[in-house]
Amino acid sequence: MRYGNRKKILVTGGAGFLGSHLCERLLEQGNEVLCVDNFFTGTRRNVAHLLDHQDFELLRHDVTFPLYVEIDEIYNLACPASPVHYQFDPVQTTKTSVLGAINMLGLAKRTKSRILQASTSEVYGDPEIHPQPENYWGRVNPIGYRSCYDEGKRCAETLFFDYFRQHKLPIKVVRIFNTYGPKMHPNDGRVVSNLIMQALRGADITLYGDGLQTRSFCYVDDLVDAIIRMMNAPETVVGPINIGNPEEFTIRQLAEAVIKITNSKSKVVFKPLPPDDPRQRKPDISNAVHLLDWKPSTSLADGLKKTVEYFSAL
Template structure:
């Protein structure tokens, strides 16, 4: 049988590289597309010798012409440090990238997954967040390039579905962590782990009372691919994908210090603008439609994450 050919944009990033790896393990032929702005070749070096893995250096804000059966569109900086570095380009990546990938999917009649985000909910006024909640987003703030870019991409996906009968999947991804995270991406798990391993002060913003839900990367990949493979007619999304287990940022910092055995102190800094106070997914839709929910507890997922960063820091 002919192998299914799959395109993964942002395929050398943290989450994208894990998806590429899993798809290859499922017998797929994978084309990884990345401009390597935040993606790293280190994340996919172990895949290079696989004859069914191919890399294309390309920016999705420009059209791409390939022949594939499915598309996973993950291309976009996903951490505040990276997406605020060039906010105009971030918006272009979300919007122009979506237009180009949707145009490609329309031409070749491919099914396409959009990696949306919990950031579409902004600083939510309901808790936990359900897919029917429209969000509380500042359209002109420093995070808006990412938040509104992803919201516009969702609009485009559903309009292509309605207007062109395109097969779409829109997943709203909540905080995900695990090996291959970038140590300089400003995300809370990587920040705390690196600071703890170095014995540096752990920086907590505000009083650390804001909450987040952390999903281990293996669980997230299960959810994304399971969603893409689901054939139910009404299972196109948007679908929350994340771990409903809720922790304060201060709890996370203390847990990481304990796991590392670090002597780091916790220091408090002023809360950044538009930083949401609560973030927790309602995953009822995912449970009902594809029997998916995360299985890895936070402590169990942090152990290999700490080991990854410990090994990485020893090499540099």
């Protein structure tokens, strides 16, 4: 299937926020890309500029059903990733993570493909250890409102490592911390898109709790670079590896930065904290630095400017 360094690569969730950026980068590197998406949260608009590319193919498909294609590598990104979207149909969210993992691992086993799982910092839940290293097992509520996503992703990791041990499948697992940038869904409920849209509309800026909970925000270009480095790392580099920006900001600081960049007159208002919302989240990226020679290079100010430009043009 390979022609020199050229590979045929499957990206599930490829029309989503992260997936569409990944498809672009893989095409720039001279690969064939099969983008698979059921368009629950992804949109054709995110990949419309790629449709005429001779090495790009778009397929509407739900990963909870088997897929029969011939490929060299699989990036498994399919799953709604924001609370608004994954809580809309929590049973389907769990099925996407678990059945999707089973189907993509089965495809990788048949085609002898290397496969990467896009896991999440949510596997750590509301952490007792700060920052979070990969050997921390997490503190997750198994029956809460976020469990469909948190436990679905945890189960997917279990499946990946069982296929690795049982079938010697070449797997890769990354745990993605808060990512932002152009092509985010404007109504996905994530904090960056929420604050930017509220500021641009002149609406009240909504913060939950006291706004002092912290997050670490990684710009999408940096994240895509890390994912590709992980896929291309030696087979002995399996993961899980944290991918994110270790710079930590309170949600209040993020709101202030957005208001400044948008020159908004919006006022900040406070609402009760949602259930199971983690108080702090910050990746320990020592393994990414050491094993992938990677660390993020885009500052929050620069990344927010590019993101605001995208949302302003919508």
